Amino acid sequence: MLDDLRELYQEVILDHGRNPRNLRKPADANxxxxxxNPMCGDSVVVHATVDETGVIRDVAFEGKGCAIxxxxxxxxxxxxxxxxxxxxxxxxxxxxxMCTKDGEPGAGDDADLERLSVLSGVREFPMxxxxxxxxxxxxxxxxxxxxxxxxx
Amino acid sequence: MSKSAISRRATAPGDNSLAAFxxxxxxxxFPILLQKVFGQPLVYFDSAxxxxxxxxxxxxxxxxxxxxxxxxxxxxxxxxxxTTDAFEEGRAKVAHFLNAGSAxxxxxxxxxxxxxxxxxTCFASAHMGPGDEVVISxxxxxxxIVPWQMLRDRLGIVLRIVPIDDAGNFLLDDYEALLGPxxxxxxxxxxxxxLGTVVPVKQVIARAHARNIPVxxxxxxxxxxxxxxxxxxxxxxxxxxxxxxxxxxxxxxxxGKSEMLNALPPYQGGGEMIASVTFEKTTFKEAPHxxxxxxxxxxxxxGLGAAIDYVLSLGQDAIxxxxxxxxxxxEARLARVPGLRIVGTAxxxxxxxxxxxxxxxxxxxxTIVDRxxxxxxxxxxxxxxxxxxxxxxxxxxASLALYNTREEVDVLAQALxxxxxIFG
Numbered sequence: 001m002l003d004d005l006r007e008l009y010q011e012v013i014l015d016h017g018r019n020p021r022n023l024r025k026p027a028d029a030n031x032x033x034x035x036x037n038p039m040c041g042d043s044v045v046v047h048a049t050v051d052e053t054g055v056i057r058d059v060a061f062e063g064k065g066c067a068i069x070x071x072x073x074x075x076x077x078x079x080x081x082x083x084x085x086x087x088x089x090x091x092x093x094x095x096x097x098m099c100t101k102d103g104e105p106g107a108g109d110d111a112d113l114e115r116l117s118v119l120s121g122v123r124e125f126p127m128x129x130x131x132x133x134x135x136x137x138x139x140x141x142x143x144x145x146x147x148x149x150x151x152x
Numbered sequence: 153m154s155k156s157a158i159s160r161r162a163t164a165p166g167d168n169s170l171a172a173f174x175x176x177x178x179x180x181x182f183p184i185l186l187q188k189v190f191g192q193p194l195v196y197f198d199s200a201x202x203x204x205x206x207x208x209x210x211x212x213x214x215x216x217x218x219x220x221x222x223x224x225x226x227x228x229x230x231x232x233x234x235t236t237d238a239f240e241e242g243r244a245k246v247a248h249f250l251n252a253g254s255a256x257x258x259x260x261x262x263x264x265x266x267x268x269x270x271x272x273t274c275f276a277s278a279h280m281g282p283g284d285e286v287v288i289s290x291x292x293x294x295x296x297i298v299p300w301q302m303l304r305d306r307l308g309i310v311l312r313i314v315p316i317d318d319a320g321n322f323l324l325d326d327y328e329a330l331l332g333p334x335x336x337x338x339x340x341x342x343x344x345x346x347l348g349t350v351v352p353v354k355q356v357i358a359r360a361h362a363r364n365i366p367v368x369x370x371x372x373x374x375x376x377x378x379x380x381x382x383x384x385x386x387x388x389x390x391x392x393x394x395x396x397x398x399x400x401x402x403x404x405x406x407x408g409k410s411e412m413l414n415a416l417p418p419y420q421g422g423g424e425m426i427a428s429v430t431f432e433k434t435t436f437k438e439a440p441h442x443x444x445x446x447x448x449x450x451x452x453x454x455g456l457g458a459a460i461d462y463v464l465s466l467g468q469d470a471i472x473x474x475x476x477x478x479x480x481x482x483e484a485r486l487a488r489v490p491g492l493r494i495v496g497t498a499x500x501x502x503x504x505x506x507x508x509x510x511x512x513x514x515x516x517x518x519t520i521v522d523r524x525x526x527x528x529x530x531x532x533x534x535x536x537x538x539x540x541x542x543x544x545x546x547x548x549x550a551s552l553a554l555y556n557t558r559e560e561v562d563v564l565a566q567a568l569x570x571x572x573x574i575f576g
Contacts, residue, residue, distance in 0.1 A: 002570060005520055009574050040515045041532040041545040064545060066515035067575070125519055 008121035008128075009067065012075075017067035022060040022077035029058065035138030035149045037130055042069050046138040054085050059139070066131050072119055073135035079112040085143050091116075092136045099123060099132050173470040179555050181206040181462075192525030195560040200345055200373060200504060200551030201529050203398045205459075212458035213400065216451045224450055225424060225441075239450050242457035243440075249460045250390060250407050251381040257413065259440040260448050261404035264372050264393035265295040268339075270406060270443060271368055271389055272299035274416035275337060282308030285334045289314035289322060290541050291344040291351065294534040296370050300339070314340065316541065320347040320496040328359050335360075338367045342374035346533035346549065347496025348479075348504025350374075357386050366412060372396055376553065377475055377502045379468045388412050394452060399459030403452035406443070413439035420445040463554075471554045475503045478552045482561045486550075489568045495547045506533075506547040509568070511575035514548040520574065521548075524567035526560075 029047035036043035044063035051057050059080045061073045080088050094113055098120050122132045141149035179185050184204050187194045196204060216238065222231040224239045240255070247255040261267040280286075286300050290313055303309050312335070314327040322340075331338070338360045342353050357367045366388035374380055375392045382390045389412065394403035408416075418425055418436050422445035427435040436442040463471065482505045486492055491510035509517060518530035529549045532539045539545060550564060 002574075005523055005570075005574060008519070009516070014575065039531060041536065041539065042515070043545075066513035068516070128515075128519060131515065 004121075004124055008125060010118050010121070012118045013067060013071040016071035016074040020061075020070050020074040022074065023062065024060045025062060026058045026060050029060070031142040031145075033138045033142035033147050033149060035134050035141065037065075037069070037134055038150055039130070040066065042066060042131070042134065044069065044073055044135050044138055046073070046135060046142050048080075048139065048142055050085065050143070056080050056083050056085065056088060061135060061138075065134070068119070068122065068128055068131040069134050072132045075116055075119070076135050076139065079115055080139070088143065089140065092140060095119075095136065096133060099129050173466065173474045175474065175555065175557055178466065179557075181208065182555050183207060183210070185555060189525040189527070190523050192523075192563075195524075195526040195556075195563050197550040197552065197556065197560070197564065198527045198529050199376070199553035199556075200396065200549065202395045202401070203376060203553055204555065205400070206398055206462050208462045209399055209455050209458045213451050213455040216454045221451070223447055235450060239448070239453050242453035245457040245460045246405055246407075249375075249380075249464070251383050252407055253383060254410060256438070256440055257407055257410055259406040259408065259413065259443045260453060261406055261443075262402060262449070263395075263404040264370070264391050265404070267391040267404045267406040268295050268370075269299045270419045271339075271391075271408075271416075272303055274419055274443075276303050276307055276309065278416050280307065280309055280336050283310060283334060284336045285310045285312050285332065287312045287314060287327070287330050287335055287338045287340070289327070289340045289351070290316045290538055291320070291322065291341050291347065291349060292339075292535065292537070293341065293345050293370065293372070294536070296339055296341065297537065309336075310334070313537075316349070316538075318542075320344065320349045320498040320542075322349060322351045322356075322498075324352060324355055324359075327356065331360060331363050331365060335363070335365050338365055339370070340367075341370040341372075342380070343371075343377065343502045343504075344496070344498075344535075344538070345373045345504070346535040346538055346547065347498065347506055348373075348501040349496060349498035350378075350500040350502050352500075353387070354385055361386065373502065373504070376463075378472050382407055394456040394459065397456070397459050398462060399456040400452045402449045403456050405456075408439065410439065413443070416443075418442045418445070422446045424448070466554065474554060475552055475556075478556055478558065478561065479503055479505060481558050482550060482552065482564075485561050485565045486568065489565055490572050492568065495542065495544070503552045504549060505552070506549045508544060508547050509571060509575075512571050514546040516575070517548045517568070517571050520571045521564060521567040524563060524570070526564050526567050528564070 025047050026049055029049045031048040034045050042065035046061045049058040059077045095116050099122050119132045122128045137149050182204050220234050222235045224236040243258050244255045246258045312330040315323050343350050360367045368389035369387050371390050371392040376397050388409055390407040392405050395401040425442045425445040427437050493508050495506040514530040531546045
């Protein structure tokens with residue numbers, strides 16, 4: 001029983017779950033959105049600072065939740081800094097596929113996706129995919145100018 | 153249908169002594185308990201969300217479809233008459249189960265939620281205007297919050313909320329202080345679905361009735377675990393659902409005193425509920441039929457009747473004693489899991505053990521114990537205001553039922569040890 005669970009709860013996830021990076025509100029953030037998962041009551045606020053050229057200069061989050069959702073939000077903030085909005089959206093699509101589709105090709109030479117692949121264990125736990133993608137959906141909403149999103 | 157008086161039952165059928173409660177024999181009645189989950193025997197601790205069904209219920213429903221089925225209250229033909237008899241026998245069983253004064257005081261709905269919406273809509277239409285107040289409590293399920301909020305937004309009524317203490321006790325004196333000249337209805341739960349608190353409903357009703365305020369009780373989490381006598385309580389309305397009482401989904405029950413029900417306008421319009429229809433004017437039947445527009449859940453009522461027969465055959469006192477022993481054991485056993493905290497420690501509780509752990513979020517707990525075959529509910533339990541009051545987003549909840557055992561509690565406790573092992 002523990003093997004599957006160890007695959008889901010890898011050390012990196014436990015670490016980011018316990019000590020999330022970029023758990024803060026940047027003073028100069030100009031994109032914000034609130035996301036929540038009605039099923040479990042988890043909620044997250046994502047803040048991003050996007051410059052005039054469309055590059056994400058800073059991204060951070062606030063909120064509480066399960067280990068998967070907090071670790072995913074934390075990892076997201078680490079990989080997105082310095083990306084353009086278009087790159088962020090493309091990465092989300094690939095990450096989402098990795099979390100939901102069997103037989104999806106590996107990260108290849110995409111170092112960011114490789115970094116996020118610790119979350120791919122959720123594929124075996126369909127009820128937890130929403131936890132892994134909540135922060136990303138919320139970021140998408142923030143970039144699109146929506147301030148509220150749910151995973152339902 | 154004639155108003156048949158239901159005699160107050162002297163004793164429930166079955167031997168009510170705990171010694172006679174043979175959980176192994178009870179488990180043999182529930183085919184689903186043979187299922188395995190991830191290779192492990194299913195340990196089902198989510199009966200407060202929906203209970204499993206005994207063979208007796210499944211067979212009663214199959215038997216109805218195979219031997220006795222037509223629409224009810226319509227045909228002159230034999231099959232319709234037989235089905236109507238079986239359907240109305242289900243109503244009589246519910247009336248007997250609650251010790252209602254008459255089967256005419258039992259209204260069938262789609263589920264408990266529909267029953268709340270029925271009362272909210274019809275009661276407001278008959279008795280309430282802007283500024284009138286409804287008293288609910290912090291313990292309520294969303295089904296007993298949202299319909300009143302919708303009325304508030306539509307009609308301008310005011311909601312008053314009874315507080316609880318940190319243990320989850322309903323605060324009776326604070327409740328009484330909320331009752332005033334504008335209070336038109338008290339609507340509170342009998343047993344909290346999230347914490348297991350048993351609300352002192354007899355005193356709740358007495359204090360409301362002293363001011364001529366009627367009381368609606370949410371009995372969804374009470375009827376599976378204890379004898380409920382609506383006349384001894386003097387409840388004006390009492391709601392429960394079939395699927396948490398080992399019966400089918402798709403069937404809810406609204407008990408209402410005859411004079412209360414007949415003072416309300418119909419809920420939905422259609423067939424079944426009319427006395428006569430012309431294009432100028434329609435007259436409505438008396439309760440319960442005025443609230444049962446359209447073809448009712450016929451076989452579900454028959455299944456609910458079989459579920460009630462089943463519970464009474466085991467004996468409600470015996471079930472309560474079994475579950476009390478199990479809950480006491482579970483609370484003591486789970487308290488030994490490192491970092492685990494029981495949420496909800498009210499003086500009187502029924503069959504619910506809600507808990508949180510320092511190291512892991514309830515959602516993670518749920519995923520991990522699932523791999524050991526254990527089904528628990530995790531989340532806010534459709535009681536978000538209660539979670540806000542307790543300052544938490546969620547709990548994990550083991551709800552105990554008549555088919556659960558101490559060995560199953562041990563399986564849960566061991567699985568929680570592995571939560572601690574992973575999250576440390």
